[in-house]
Amino acid sequence: MKIERIEVFQVQWEPEAKPATRSAFVRIHASDGLVGLGEASPMQGGRASLSMIEHEIAPALIGADPLDHAVIQDRLTHRLVKLGPEGALSGALAGIDIALWDLKGKFLGQPIYKLLGGAWQTSVPFYASIGHNSFGERTVDEVCRVVEQRMRDQPTAIKIRFDNDRTMLDRDIPGDIAKATAVRRMVGDDFPLAFDANNGLSFGGAMRVGRALEDLGYWWFEEPLQHYHVRELGALARKLDITVSAGEQSYSTAAVADLIDAGVPMVQPDIIKMGGITGMMRCAALCQAHGVELVPHQTQPTIGHLASLHVAAAQFQRTKPCELDDPSTRRHAIFKNAPKPVDGLFHLPTTPGLGIDLIEAEVARRRV
Ligand code: CA
Numbered sequence: 001m002k003i004e005r006i007e008v009f010q011v012q013w014e015p016e017a018k019p020a021t022r023s024a025f026v027r028i029h030a031s032d033g034l035v036g037l038g039e040a041s042p043m044q045g046g047r048a049s050l051s052m053i054e055h056e057i058a059p060a061l062i063g064a065d066p067l068d069h070a071v072i073q074d075r076l077t078h079r080l081v082k083l084g085p086e087g088a089l090s091g092a093l094a095g096i097d098i099a100l101w102d103l104k105g106k107f108l109g110q111p112i113y114k115l116l117g118g119a120w121q122t123s124v125p126f127y128a129s130i131g132h133n134s135f136g137e138r139t140v141d142e143v144c145r146v147v148e149q150r151m152r153d154q155p156t157a158i159k160i161r162f163d164n165d166r167t168m169l170d171r172d173i174p175g176d177i178a179k180a181t182a183v184r185r186m187v188g189d190d191f192p193l194a195f196d197a198n199n200g201l202s203f204g205g206a207m208r209v210g211r212a213l214e215d216l217g218y219w220w221f222e223e224p225l226q227h228y229h230v231r232e233l234g235a236l237a238r239k240l241d242i243t244v245s246a247g248e249q250s251y252s253t254a255a256v257a258d259l260i261d262a263g264v265p266m267v268q269p270d271i272i273k274m275g276g277i278t279g280m281m282r283c284a285a286l287c288q289a290h291g292v293e294l295v296p297h298q299t300q301p302t303i304g305h306l307a308s309l310h311v312a313a314a315q316f317q318r319t320k321p322c323e324l325d326d327p328s329t330r331r332h333a334i335f336k337n338a339p340k341p342v343d344g345l346f347h348l349p350t351t352p353g354l355g356i357d358l359i360e361a362e363v364a365r366r367r368v
Pocket of ligand 1: 196
């Protein structure tokens with residue numbers, strides 16, 4: 001099997017939305033007529049990653065063997081390092097890696113989780129990730145209404161997320177605590193809840209919120225500090241009893257190792273931002289060796305989500321449900337078999353590769 005052609009495209013979901021919601025997809029055409037699908041991080045529509053694939057990565061891969069995905073990733077990470085290995089380049093290589101694993105599965109006639117060593121479980125629970133723009137501006141009542149709505153999807157847990165202005169810290173700590181308290185009252189004492197500060201707190205602010213979350217029995221406290229304050233994240237994690245997590249803005253296994261070294265007990269790298277399936281399995285080994293929880297971040301509900309599910313299925317001692325950010329079916333429109341939860345669980349497809357296929361006519365309609 002040889003790579004013949006690499007295609008990149010954005011898909012726009014709501015033409016009227018500002019800013020437009022776009023996904024960044026990769027399609028790798030190989031000999032034998034096999035096609036692999038991948039997804040890159042959609043920040044700013046993923047345009048920077050898709051451009052790197054088109055101009056720098058695709059020309060280097062024509063004629064390559066898709067089964068060499070790890071060699072391809074390490075070679076290109078180092079060859080293109082000056083494009084910036086943290087962000088757009090790692091997202092581009094993640095998209096390529098996922099598409100190569102999809103091809104590998106199709107070539108060998110196996111679902112990806114089998115090629116990762118087999119599944120500990122083929123049905124994976126999820127948590128509803130609740131946030132989006134200016135969640136911090138919502139009233140306590142508005143937050144509760146959104147939580148109420150998402151409970152209908154039968155999640156195992158709920159994470160409330162505060163999309164702060166990252167240039168300002170500690171904007172409304174009493175308001176944050178009031179929302180966390182109201183949600184706890186609403187769902188009852190036993191329902192698992194998490195709180196994501198989206199890097200919006202100072203160390204002292206995070207101590208205050210963290211102690212409140214401990215009293216409220218929250219499960220984890222995500223990204224309390226700026227992501228680049230790695231040492232302080234570790235120090236905070238050591239002081240608080242609640243599990244402090246970070247890592248959705250880590251783009252390499254070395255960056256995840258730095259969080260672990262600092263003392264962060266739960267890391268959250270994202271399959272479409274760093275390393276794809278190859279990178280996540282390396283993180284899984286790193287976390288297993290250090291006794292650290294790997295709970296992948298993943299907010300894209302189709303290709304990225306499925307790639308993440310295959311890893312979750314194969315993950316030894318997975319401790320928490322997978323993330324589901326967007327439960328709407330609008331992004332299912334271009335897929336024949338988009339992943340949908342049934343009774344609170346995602347069931348892994350048993351077809352070769354990722355197990356997701358495009359509807360060409362719908363792709364053509366929404367492609368940008
Ligand atoms: Ca987060």
